[in-house]
Amino acid sequence: MRYGQSILKIINSSHEHMTAEQVFFALKEHFPAVVIATVYNNLNSLYRQGRIRKISVEGQPDRYDRITRHDHLVCCRCGKLSDIFLSDLTADLEKQVGFQIEAYDLKIQYLCPECKKKEPS
Structure with a gap:
C-alpha cells in the first residue's frame, strides 16, 4: 500500500468528509503520477481494515472520514x-x-x- 499512509493522513487531518476525488487531488499535490484508481483501491483497503469510515448517502458519492467516534x-x-x-x-x-x-x-x-x-x- 504505497500511498495508503498518505491517504490516511489526508483523511485524518481533514475537517471535511472528503470524496475519493477530493482525496485524489490532495494526494496528487505530493504524488503527481498517482491515478484515481489507486486512490479508490487504497480507500477500499483502508475501509476494510477499519482505519477509516465510509459514509454513504443516497444520490451522492461516498465520503470518507476519520475513525474517531462520532x-x-x-x-x-x-x-x-x-x-x-x-x-x-x-x-x-x-x-x-x-x-x-x-x-x-x-x-x-x-x-x-x-x-x-x-x-x-
Whole structure:
C-alpha cells in the first residue's frame, strides 16, 4: 500500500468528509503520477481494515472520514454532512437487541440552516 499512509493522513487531518476525488487531488499535490484508481483501491483497503469510515448517502458519492467516534447530520435537501458528537449508544443498543454490537453508524436527517432559509415562509 504505497500511498495508503498518505491517504490516511489526508483523511485524518481533514475537517471535511472528503470524496475519493477530493482525496485524489490532495494526494496528487505530493504524488503527481498517482491515478484515481489507486486512490479508490487504497480507500477500499483502508475501509476494510477499519482505519477509516465510509459514509454513504443516497444520490451522492461516498465520503470518507476519520475513525474517531462520532455521528453525522445529513441535510435531506442539499446533502451537507456535518459531525455531531452524541454519547455512545452501544451499551443501550446492545441491551435492546440482546447481543454485542461491533459498531454503528448514525446519520440524522435534518434541514440545514441554508436550505431552511430557502424555504417559502
